[in-house]
Amino acid sequence: MNQRHLKTLFNPKTVAVIGASNQEGSVGYSLLKNLLGSGFAGTIYPVNNKHDTVQGVRAYPTIADVPDKVDLGIVAVPASAVPGVVEECGKAGNHALVIVSAGFAEAGVKGEQLAKDILDKAREYDVTFLGPNCLGFIRPKARLNASFSRKMANTGGIAFISQSGALCSAVLDWSVKENVGFSYFVSIGETLDIGYHDLIDYFGSDPETTSILIYMESLTEARRFLSAARGFARTKPIIVLKVGKSSEGAKAALSHTGSLTGNNQVYDAAFKRVGILRVGTISELFDCAKTLSMQARPKGNRLAIVTNAGGPGVIATDALVDMKGELASLSPETVSYLDEHLPPHWSHGNPVDVLGDADAIRYRKAVEACLNEPGTDGTLVILTPQAVTDAVAVSKELVQLNTQKHKTILAAWMGEDDVAEGRRILEEGSIPAYEKPEDAVRAFMHMYEYERNLELLYETPGTVPHAFTPATQDNRILITDAVNNGRHVLTEPQAKKLLANYEIPVPKGELVNSAEAAGNAAKRIGFPVVAKIVSPDIIHKFDVGGVVVGITTAGDAAGAYTAIINTVRSKVPHATIDGVYVEQMISKQYELLIGCKKDPIFGPAIVFGMGGIAVEVFKDTNVGLPPLNMALAQRLIEGTTIYRLLKGYRGVAGVNVEAIQYLLYKFAYLVMDFPEIRELDINPFVIDHQGEIVLDAKVILDDTVINKSVKPYSHMVISPYPREYESTVQIASGKTVLLRPIRPEDEPLEREMFTTFSRETQRYRFFAPVKEITHEMLIRYTQIDYDREIAIIAELSEDGRKKMVGVARLVADPYNENAEYAVVLGDPWQKQGLGSMMTDYMIDIAKRRGIKKIIAFTLLDNEVMVKIFTKRNFTLKNEEDMYRAELNLQDTA
Secondary structure, three states: OOHHHHHHHHOOOEEEEEOOOOOOOOHHHHHHHHHHHOOOOOEEEEEOOOOOEEOOEEOEOOHHHOOOOOOEEEEOOOHHHHHHHHHHHHHOOOOEEEEOOOOOHHHHHHHHHHHHHHHHHHHHOOOEEEOOOOOEEEEHHHOEEEEOOOOOOEEEEEEEEEOOHHHHHHHHHHHHHHOOEEEEEEEOOOOOOOOHHHHHHHHHOOOOOOEEEEEEOOOOOHHHHHHHHHHHOOOOOEEEEEOOOOOHHHHOOOOHHHHHOOHHHHHHHHHHHOOOEEEOOHHHHHHHHHHHHHOOOOOOOEEEEEEOOHHHHHHHHHHHHHOOOEEOOOOHHHHHHHHHHOOOOOOOOOOEEOOOOOOHHHHHHHHHHHHHOOOOOEEEEEEOOOOOOOHHHHHHHHHHHHOOOOOEEEEEEOOOHHHHHHHHHHHHOOOOEEOOHHHHHHHHHHHHHHHHHHHHHHOOOOOOOOOOOOOHHHHHHHHHHHHHOOOOEEOHHHHHHHHHOOOOOOOOEEEEOOHHHHHHHHHHHOOOEEEEEEOOOOOOOHHHOOEEEEEOOHHHHHHHHHHHHHHHHHHOOOOOOOEEEEEEOOOOOEEEEEEEEEEOOOEEEEEEEEOOOOHHHHOOEEEEOOOOOHHHHHHHHHOOOOHHHHOOEOOEOOOOHHHHHHHHHHHHHHHHHOOOEEEEEEEEEEEEOOEEEEOOEEEEEOOOOOOOOOOOOOOOOOOOOOHHHOEEEEOOOOOEEEEEEOOHHHHHHHHHHHOOOOHHHHHHHHOOOOOOOOHHHHHHHHOOOOOOEEEEEEEEEEOOEEEEEEEEEEEEOOOOOEEEEEEEEOHHHOOOOHHHHHHHHHHHHHHHOOOOEEEEEEEOOOHHHHHHHHHOOOEEEEEOOEEEEEEEHHHHO
16 A cells, blocks of 8 residues: 555545446445535546436546546446456556445455455556445545545544444434534445555544544454554554454364453453553444543542432442442541531542532532542542532533643533533533443543553563573474474473473473383472373363372372373273373462463464463453563553452462563563464463462464464564664774664663763754653653664673663654664764664665665764765755755665
8 A cells, every 4th residue: 555645545636436327326426426515625527438427517438538637536336347447547647546336355256356356456556445345435624525425524633434334324423413523534344455554554643633433343454553553542542442242263262271362352452552442332432532532531540429419429339340440538638628618418438429409619629629639530520400400500610620630520410401501511621521420430441441551551661580591492393393293282291391491480290101100200200299191182181080189109100190091091092192291299379370372363362360270260361462571461460350369468478470470471482482382371370479380281283384484473463572683793992782672671771871962962863952851752762663663772781781872763654665764872982983883784674674765864064974874875955954864775775
């Protein structure tokens, strides 16, 4: 897809309707009628090879006959004719299309071939298109209705993207009635060319768009979607209604992890990871957009409730608890203040019942107290119309209060005509007003969830406890040996060796093939021991009598061997038996599950939670996507109920949670490095305050990638740390400098490096002095999307400490065609050739990444950078007070 053509598609001056019709009720008729009747200021051309005029407008037989260059073509012809039309448009210079025609992927093999033909023609003639099988789009500000929906959307700040054309029509009808406005209203259809990621990139950069709302049925290019969303979630809310919460994929799973991890949970994890807010209904979709545009986001989930009726307060409380919110506790000072200003019979707690005769001033005093309370994150104000209630007066007081406070205020004005004017006043004053208290509570919790998601993007992870050096090659050999022996399920000894090679602790154990050997192995290991059947055909050993625990003598170990072999052969007569695994028996307080399942859309998904034999009963698990750092691992752990026990509960000592974080970090690298792993199940992983260890492990390999060449990390949707860009150079002083990609953990190093910049260095790099180095600024520099950006730091050791002495950065456009380059060095390390070395290294990386052009900007008096660019054949163009430097990498290939 060509980004330039996307701009043309949404900003056309000339539009052609190919398949325009005089037949009322046809799509071609509706499309042309809507364009003509919407007030669009551009020129409209009907294309119809059977009529000279269509709806009173001169028509042309083909797009080639149109006298002007057409910016946007809207195609409404039979599916079989679409590939030819795409070719005609491309030849005529029309490079942006909306294809509303149906009959492609949904029409079986023939339709799939037509879809391929369309794409082939589009690529050949540089055509970008929306659809097929879509409603079209509406751009209200331009009065452009390029759809067959009759209504024109209101102008506003919401960009709405829907995979369902029928839903678009319903939402559009509702939005006109509710006065909801849009910057863009897009039916995306089958996403053969323009996808969600393209539109997020476009709307994210669009100044008219304040939030992006998506109705999603399916997702194909998950990696590009998540990359685009992450790029803009910090600045514009991206809210998604993903339907089809099916767990069908879990039904075919062979491990506990697989059965617990449905595709729906993985969608949740993916959305949270990049800052997307997921909602469950259409109303929530728009309520959240409204609320986030009006109010400050709550920093926590503690809600105060002010009401003039007890029942609605209870309803709101129940809803809050059900949604895992917290009813805020009021401090003695706040209660004392309320005692002074409320009648004696007020509720003396939260919810704050101001009683049925409350006037506007009483409401204001109560709400003000709740907003001033340190233990609250937001306040919900409920009003029911009663004999002495003045909804308008209360609304005005709250609006005035809203301008003075910085905590979330939501309102539930219950009723219709009696409170309608009050609701209008509230919303004009940027206080979201709902009809039902539970809807307001849900909006509050969605705001909190969104804030939590964004916190994850802004969180600086702690450093890993110590160096991690996995035996990757040993695991490669282990997996290859298993495959060569025709096995796609690793035995338990193999699975544990796979884990041990990544420094994940496992017990001592030996594989034996006789009763005598079992007894001798038990003596070497030390009692007590456990004996387990080893067979590639048996996943759940307990179910077939394949486990004996609590063995305390060599004789018992020998007896256990015989019993296990006999029992398994009787229950699973055709199973291949490799022997019995005699292993150190360990018991600890908590049993956990750590696992991974390869999702068909998002790749490996990591599961953490309560383990043991009842894991599928309690289902206390949380899902995350690799790669993980210490902060992400902590969030994965915190999302479970068992976390409360792990950190210590009611006098029981807690465990070393950091050890679990670090194990998850290593586990993530294991599934990242080996796309051959389809499912990996550690259950149980036991832990107490003295330590942790794996007791059982299962590994199932992925038949679809065995013995195939797989690009590193292509099975993942979030690009990991690119270790291939690590290198060393020697600078003029003789010191060795490590060049490596930046990590989120590098924030403290970068902050320290900023202190070494003189005012001149700051001016050369940022074109002005930097007044303050904020956490937000450093997060932006250190937490990057490696798919779109690469920052290489120069690191050296001085006095036993690592220091960041410079950083070079390439920020590519969404299509990886052009990238902007910048480099800066701390003053003590300048004039040692490092800037030139880093520039050369970044040019090399740009070539490896397929970037076509590097662009940079430098001040006219920055002689060092001018010299570096000139020596490397950049072209320099004087643009007012700076040079624009460009290097065409296609010329240097």
